[in-house]
Amino acid sequence: VTTRTVQHGNLYEDFELGRVFEHHWGRTIEASESIALSTQTLNFNPLYFNREYAKALGHPDVCVNPQWVWMVVSGLTVEDLSEAGGPFLGVNDMTFPHPVYPGDTLYASSTVVEARVSASRPGWGIVTWATVGRNQRGDIVMQYQRTNLAKMRQQPEGGE
Amino acid sequence: MRLTGTDNYFEDFVVGDVYLHVRGKTITEADNTIFTLSSLNTAQAHVNTEYSRELFVGYPERLVNGAFTVALAVGLTAQDIAENSIADVSMTDIRIASSLFHGDTLYAKSTILATDDSDDHADCGVLRYRIDAFKKGREAGADDIPVMSGERTILVKRRDAWKERDTTY
Numbered sequence: 001v002t003t004r005t006v007q008h009g010n011l012y013e014d015f016e017l018g019r020v021f022e023h024h025w026g027r028t029i030e031a032s033e034s035i036a037l038s039t040q041t042l043n044f045n046p047l048y049f050n051r052e053y054a055k056a057l058g059h060p061d062v063c064v065n066p067q068w069v070w071m072v073v074s075g076l077t078v079e080d081l082s083e084a085g086g087p088f089l090g091v092n093d094m095t096f097p098h099p100v101y102p103g104d105t106l107y108a109s110s111t112v113v114e115a116r117v118s119a120s121r122p123g124w125g126i127v128t129w130a131t132v133g134r135n136q137r138g139d140i141v142m143q144y145q146r147t148n149l150a151k152m153r154q155q156p157e158g159g160e
Numbered sequence: 161m162r163l164t165g166t167d168n169y170f171e172d173f174v175v176g177d178v179y180l181h182v183r184g185k186t187i188t189e190a191d192n193t194i195f196t197l198s199s200l201n202t203a204q205a206h207v208n209t210e211y212s213r214e215l216f217v218g219y220p221e222r223l224v225n226g227a228f229t230v231a232l233a234v235g236l237t238a239q240d241i242a243e244n245s246i247a248d249v250s251m252t253d254i255r256i257a258s259s260l261f262h263g264d265t266l267y268a269k270s271t272i273l274a275t276d277d278s279d280d281h282a283d284c285g286v287l288r289y290r291i292d293a294f295k296k297g298r299e300a301g302a303d304d305i306p307v308m309s310g311e312r313t314i315l316v317k318r319r320d321a322w323k324e325r326d327t328t329y
Contacts, residue, residue: 008202027200040191041235042183045243046163053163053329057246066248067231068199074227075199083202086215088226091254091310099247
């Protein structure tokens with residue numbers, strides 16, 4: 001009998017510049033999830049919850065709210081990038097080159113593009129990753145750069 | 161049947177105009193838990209109160225998922241600005257200025273930054289606007305507390321191309 005504690009997540013020192021992460025799991029998107037996010041965030045554009053309207057605008061089904069695409073793609077990255085870290089600081093250059101429809105399956109990958117030690121918060125670094133979200137056909141459905149605090153393995157003496 | 165408004169076509173947006181969105185949303189434990197875990201976001205700070213309290217001094221509770229905060233801020237602006245949008249183009253300069261916890265109420269205002277022709281869609285214009293999401297100060301008369309800001313660019317229907325068509329659903 002073996003007792004194990006399985007740790008999840010990476011720390012600042014793991015984010016070497018240029019390191020690429022192919023994130024786990026993938027996620028098939030259902031219409032109901034995007035409709036739930038749209039309605040619960042008061043995002044009242046019928047494109048997201050009226051199939052007949054979406055079809056009249058040339059889509060095969062309702063459009064998945066890009067904010068749900070963002071939540072899922074970034075969610076897929078969390079274990080590798082930020083589970084062990086702190087809150088996210090900012091996102092730049094987020095684009096949505098291809099629509100997502102119910103039934104599509106999303107995958108995410110990320111590259112470390114910047115990493116530096118925080119001057120103001122001992123024991124923490126600041127890391128930026130470029131993340132790409134793709135559907136099951138490999139089309140890029142979103143990309144962005146996210147910057148987070150990342151906890152350092154090497155903690156200052158008497159620190160947090 | 162007309163399904164969307166007639167006062168929020170591309171032509172209605174003027175650079176510099178500010179929209180104070182009247183609807184706010186109190187963030188519930190259900191919002192944070194369901195949307196965090198159903199998006200496969202495994203960060204403990206959103207779902208484990210004990211972990212959150214140890215993460216930073218002064219955290220009373222589970223931290224609201226920042227991705228959800230962005231989604232909610234966009235949503236609060238949506239009917240006034242993007243009800244007649246046909247697609248999202250981009251977002252940038254998204255910043256989180258302060259942490260949110262369950263029970264906090266988020267509000268948003270929008271500032272129109274640019275209105276441009278679309279190269280690909282003659283029947284739409286490209287609208288770029290800044291979102292400032294905030295919570296109100298606890299004391300009466302206190303300043304608003306900035307929570308999230310960002311720029312969003314969308315394609316919005318032009319009235320001359322869509323007003324008649326928009327009555328036919």
